[in-house]
Amino acid sequence: MPTAAIIARSLTKQYAALTALNSFDLEVAQGSIFGLLGPNGAGKTTLIRILTTLMRQSSGEVFIQGLDTRTAGRQIRSMIGVVSQENSLDRYLTARENLVLHARLHGMDKQLYSRRIDELLELMGLAGRQKDFPDTFSGGMQRRLVVARALVHQPQVLFLDEPTTGLDPQSRRAVWDYVRSLAGSMTIFLTTHYLEEAEQLCDRIAIMDHGRLIALGSTQELKDRLSGTTVYEIEFERNVASYAALLKAMACVRTIDAKDNLLHVTLECWECLSEIVTALNGAPVRRISLKERTLEDVFISLTGAGVRE
Ligand SMILES: Nc1ncnc2c1ncn2[C@@H]1O[C@H](COP(=O)(O)OP(=O)(O)OP(=O)(O)O)[C@@H](O)[C@H]1O
Ligand SMILES: [Mg+2]
Numbered sequence: 001m002p003t004a005a006i007i008a009r010s011l012t013k014q015y016a017a018l019t020a021l022n023s024f025d026l027e028v029a030q031g032s033i034f035g036l037l038g039p040n041g042a043g044k045t046t047l048i049r050i051l052t053t054l055m056r057q058s059s060g061e062v063f064i065q066g067l068d069t070r071t072a073g074r075q076i077r078s079m080i081g082v083v084s085q086e087n088s089l090d091r092y093l094t095a096r097e098n099l100v101l102h103a104r105l106h107g108m109d110k111q112l113y114s115r116r117i118d119e120l121l122e123l124m125g126l127a128g129r130q131k132d133f134p135d136t137f138s139g140g141m142q143r144r145l146v147v148a149r150a151l152v153h154q155p156q157v158l159f160l161d162e163p164t165t166g167l168d169p170q171s172r173r174a175v176w177d178y179v180r181s182l183a184g185s186m187t188i189f190l191t192t193h194y195l196e197e198a199e200q201l202c203d204r205i206a207i208m209d210h211g212r213l214i215a216l217g218s219t220q221e222l223k224d225r226l227s228g229t230t231v232y233e234i235e236f237e238r239n240v241a242s243y244a245a246l247l248k249a250m251a252c253v254r255t256i257d258a259k260d261n262l263l264h265v266t267l268e269c270w271e272c273l274s275e276i277v278t279a280l281n282g283a284p285v286r287r288i289s290l291k292e293r294t295l296e297d298v299f300i301s302l303t304g305a306g307v308r309e
């Protein structure tokens with residue numbers, strides 16, 4: 001079996017008194033797309049900075065393609081691509097020159113990089129602006145240029161720290177399509193605050209908070225972790241309270257929540273629905289619908305609803 005593309009073991013990072021990463025363990029399979037979610041300040045960027053050798057851990061170990069970040073930094077940097085959270089373009093170079101500089105820093109041949117840069121500029125919708133300076137670009141265009149730059153040297157592992165923040169829906173979709181097309185040929189590790197993005201793109205998702213890993217799995221596995229996954233929404237014309245009391249007394253009803261004309265009913269299993277329908281025979285019901293659980297429900301249930309400082 002090939003080694004995992006990314007392995008982190010008991011990774012800890014202290015910033016003075018603050019523990020930004022706390023015994024973090026992680027394995028990302030070759031060719032997969034892995035998504036890391038977490039509230040502001042959870043430690044996502046800290047983790048990426050350590051994985052990409054930009055910062056040293058306080059303890060624990062990291063292997064990228066089997067190489068130790070503490071001893072093989074140079075070699076690792078030659079085979080990874082990094083899109084950092086902040087756009088870090090050279091403002092005194094044109095868009096194209098930014099890409100050329102990156103290619104040359106990676107020791108690429110002019111013949112090879114010229115074609116590759118043409119392709120990437122085209123793909124990111126920047127070909128027409130390649131002679132302009134990044135300062136004259138919109139935020140979204142700068143972001144696309146940074147993504148293009150990370151791909152110039154055809155990395156084996158690509159790290160994307162919030163790649164689509166600030167992008168309009170069209171550009172976001174263009175980045176998604178491209179990331180998807182890379183799947184299999186490259187391992188991709190991304191962080192995002194867009195749960196839909198993680199759901200659309202990632203084979204596996206980790207949720208972290210306060211420097212710790214708190215959940216890991218496919219979107220479906222994470223959704224299944226929510227207790228009582230089958231929730232029905234029942235809308236009444238009137239008398240919600242009396243029907244809430246009636247349903248609450250039934251054995252197959254786990255929890256019940258009333259708001260205005262709506263009842264949210266969590267059932268033991270979906271087959272219980274027929275019992276509910278029977279019990280509501282003749283009731284002024286307007287609508288019964290299945291309330292699908294979203295990744296956002298999982299995220300909020302694991303990390304809480306409060307805003308982070
Ligand atoms: N260079 C630093 N010095 C001291 N503390 C830092 C430093 N960098 C980050 N921190 C702290 O470490 C914690 C984790 O920060 P980090 O940037 O990794 O979070 P994040 O998950 O990327 O958040 P966001 O979603 O806002 O980007 C935060 O409490 C932050 O204030
Ligand atoms: Mg961050």
